[in-house]
Amino acid sequence: MPTYAKSEDWLLQSSLLLEARPETTRITTRYTIRPHIRRTKKSSPPPSSSSDAPSTNPPRGHLELKTYDPVSGACLKYRTVKLAEVGRLMQLLGNRLARTQAGVPVREDGEAGEDVVMADAAGEAGSGVATPVGGGGEKGVADKAAGGGGGGGGGKGRKKKGKR
Amino acid sequence: MAVLSQDEFFVKLTELFRSHDGKDHGEVFLTQKRFTAGDTTTSPCDPAEPPKPAPILIRATDGQSKDDRASKIKFSTLVQPDDLDSFYARYAEVCRAGMATLKPRDRTKRRKNKKKKVGGAGQTSMRAVE
16 A cells, blocks of 8 residues: 655556556545644643644645555555645546546647646655755855855865864 | 536535635545446456446545434536546636645745755855855
């Protein structure tokens, strides 16, 4: 019962499963709202935190997409909390997966669709896990720039520091 | 379980999403599967035979258990293969509008990152000066 980190992976595997078993596979979209539980520090008094948390923090929701085939028992999942992804995912459910389910050939204007996927994927990466990496990279660039600005002497000094 | 027309389905789906407004918990289940009118038992899956076009059954429930069957919200609709595009365009819209507790596109994060970058650059330049 794998949960995929990337929606593209989920989509690919799901479409493969649907192609194999279009008649029995079902796709469930589960939207869940849960109260936002704040991980409070132990030192803070519980009554104040419990009274503050519900008023200040809106409930958190998440969306889970599940492709399940009861015959083979295959179950593929994807989970997201991003509202920006919902529209795209639902469109994909229709354009790709529902078409396979319905037995209608998937439209071959896949180029435009894939372009959209790629753009969104890049956006996800930018706002998600990859952010620290990008930040680190830019820091490195800034570092180099600063070193260059300081001149050769500055560069040498920093090298010595590194050796120590 | 009532099979509704698409318009009715969307009205009820919007209601279902709206019924969770202001609550801190709740669930909406949406399921889609190929609609086969009772002939699943004869040939569950035959790879040699290409699948014939069939409508898609879409179910929506509020995830209540059997114990709350009286208050359970449960409805469904059938989408013909020709209507798939128009249906899913509307479906996506309704879902996006209803799923308000998901994280919106975050702009504050970017600002924070910018600040961090500025701070980082400052520190590095300080180090260079040293």
